[in-house]
Amino acid sequence: MSANSLDAALPDLDTEAVAEALYSLLSNLLRRQPREISMTATSTLATLRHGGPRRITALAAAQKVTQPSMTVLIGSLERDGLVSRKQDPDDGRAMLIELTEQGYEFVARRRGEYAQRVGEYMSKLPPERQVEIAAAVPALRLLDDVISQA
Known part of the structure; x- marks a missing residue:
């Protein structure tokens, strides 16, 4: 199938509606996420x-x-035991920031709580809608990869 025939086979996509739905969904989920640390720190x-x-x-x-803002943030995360600094093996003058074991545990715990919360919301939907959302996961991951690489 050529690219043109594939384009012809696709329905008209309302990207504005998709963007609005994703924006609204993410905004709602983020507002309901407990705030132990800032969104920038979480990210x-x-x-x-x-x-x-x-x-x-x-x-x-x-x-x-800015770099100074990130330096302050890393200092705070380091005091909380979530990250540590190590020498960059490629440049002995530079430091690398890495997650500590406590940092990995923190991220894993937050992700688990988030997944549980999303599961609770999804359980309120009809089963066929739950299946539709689950079927969209590969496409959503691909979109996430495209955005991450932009």
Whole structure:
């Protein structure tokens, strides 16, 4: 099937409606998430969990904050025992930030609580809608990868 015939086979996609639904869903879920730490701190921990140790400059760029702001945030996470610093093996003058065991446990606990909460919300939907949402997971993961690489 050529790209043109594939395009013709696809229904008209209302990307604005999809974007609004995703935005509304994520906003609702995030508002209901307990706030032990800031969203930037949570996102930084997730970045370290998925991407491994990073320099502060890379973390600041990933979170779209200034390097001084990230330095303050890392200091706080370090005092809380969630991250530690280690020397960069590629550049002895630089430091890498990595999750500690306590940091991994914190992220895993939060993800587990989040999954449980989402499961509770989903259980209030009709079974066929639950199946539809589960079927969309591969496409949502792919969209997440595309956004992450942008």
